[in-house]
Amino acid sequence: MSKTKYEIIKDFIIEGINSGKFKEGEKIYSENMLSRKFKVSRHTVRRAIMELEFEGLLVSQKGRGTFVAKKTADSSKCIAVLTTFISDYIFPLIIRGIEKVIAHEGYGLLLFSTDNSYEFERYHLESIINNPNIDAVIIEPTKSALPSKNQELYRKLIQKDIPVIFINTILEEIAQNYIITKDQSAVYRLTCSLIKSGCKKLLGIFKGDDLQGIKRYSGFEKACREAQAEFDAIFFTSEEYNFVHNRAAEVISRERFDAAVCYNDKIALPLCVKLKEMGFKIPQDISVTGYDNSLLATLTDIKLTTVEHPKEKLGEMAAKAAVSMIKKTRKIIKEEIECDIIYRNSTKGGLQECLKV
Template sequence: MDNYKYLMIVDWVKEHIASKGLKPNERFLTEKQLCEIHGVSRQTVRQALMLLESENVIVRVRGSGTFVGNRSAVSPSVSIRGSIGVISTYFSDYIFPHIVTGVESVLGSAGCTMQLAITHNQVYEETQALESMLANGVQGLIVEPSKSALPNPNMDLYAKLRREKIPLVFFNAKYPWADQPCVAMDDEAAGRTVTDYLFDCGHTKIAGVFALDDVQGHKRYSGFMQSCLTHGIRESERNVIWFATSEKNDIFSYTQDKLLGLLKDKSAVVCYNDKIAVKMLKLCRDNGIRVPEDISVVGIDDSRYASICEVPLTTVHHPQKKLGEAAAKLLLDMIEGRETSPKDMLFTPELVVRESVADLKMGSTIQSVQRKKGMK
């Protein structure tokens, strides 16, 4: 099915209502009649009717039929915007509200409505969200994948999106098998940037804590390892602990001894993100380990936690709202045909230096805040 046939039907309906002088509450054509007129499937007609109903051009009453709405006189020459599906792993915490706000601001300015679904990083909930949005006839999708580094049973649903030519943009990460574009921070560069900074401050014995079930964790680990190898540290992979994102709230309780053992002979630790870094600060405090005097701690994402925690964190800045805006703009360009060969868009991480790192070369704690901005 050509995904844009339903837009042609939307235009035709508006023109038909205007040319026939149909008034609000007058009975309109049935789904069957529209299928016969346009030679399309009922699914295509329903997709058009859902968009028309959202604009109040028509009103559907169960058991009675379809009627002309109050906004039927909208000019068919006006650019038509439909509903865009946004699927995020989380929403109410951390960096996610700012990303979704960025998406919503662009879609709202373009006259689109947004359907938001939260998966809690659960693949089954992603399945439900995709099925629901396909059934609702979304014009495009912006998706943060769940457990992106693991095999995913939703490949058939993503294949269906491609067959039906429904544009898709991933954000933060994408599945290794997906060839749709992704808008994200350069996570490999993020891991390398914070680790390079530790080496610049004289640290050579550096540990790492990373998420094993998402692509971001793998890329941040890759950047960590690149930095270590560049600085001649060959055994760094032995100094890493992996955790599942579903266990992030428990890792510092049931693996406490293992974590303390990891830190024992280290002067610094790179954490997967700021949430893990804040938990690392608490672990150190509870066990009499001073930060940064005894060990330095760095995070990634520059979340709101980074600047207000007990020892303000050195981290790298996640573009958050800008990332959401970029993902929405890319999707609209794809929908409207301005972008026919979309590519991944990576934001260069910005180093933010605070008080959680000791400069061993200077024998002091770094106090200044520095940012280097850019995007590639």
């Protein structure tokens, strides 16, 4: 897709700043000069300049012109967080953990959400790259199991002299620093416990376009193969998120599985509700498990057996890692967190296991 005229002007100015042609604190070309150079109206030039002002790259002074913004000590104390969601599911607790740490350290917080969309991810990555007042970036990438459509922007961001820390999942071809959970290990142990409780035919329901889903499936498959249990799996995409439980319920009804290992609580709870509507008793007819130990896990009379995602702790760890890298007390961050299993009444023996804890 060809760029608009104002985007071409923005790129010209940004390239001038990055190359040193327009130095920090110095005046750039006037609006009239840019208008003549690119054969566009001053309105088009003004739009480009206003966007770069918003992004913190330029400062306009009335009667004097437009200058390259200076990166002051105060303005630079800011950490950006780019996640797939912000206000939904487990993300508020992750954000709270990040905010708690960086506020104590005197940093500001910039929040961006991709809504798991490449288009929104590209837009926000460009804003972050072009903002000179960001000291570190904490990122959960979009659709991490697939080759990233924004790979060149991730590489450009990492090439900047600021720390980049991935959380929850990584882009395998790019990630250098990360804090993630041991997804494969957790689902392996969870699946083993289902098999030990007597489940012989298991269905896995996993997200196929992010690396978390692939790793969770890997743990599920490993446990089933080691125990020589009968198993099958359903993979779904981000776009199918809100409907996959209906598809899974139909498969369970037709094939008579006695356990369903779900990608997360957001799939497990509606699956339980659908199965109950179809006449299944949980856990007598089928055990159902989730992942994350979110608020959904105990929302109804069916209390989900699930994996405990660290949420706030993960946010705190990511923020501490960002601060330590800003201060150059640490150069590389590669941490994987082992997660506990929370047993409840959605699985056979769940209540007894819960009472033992």
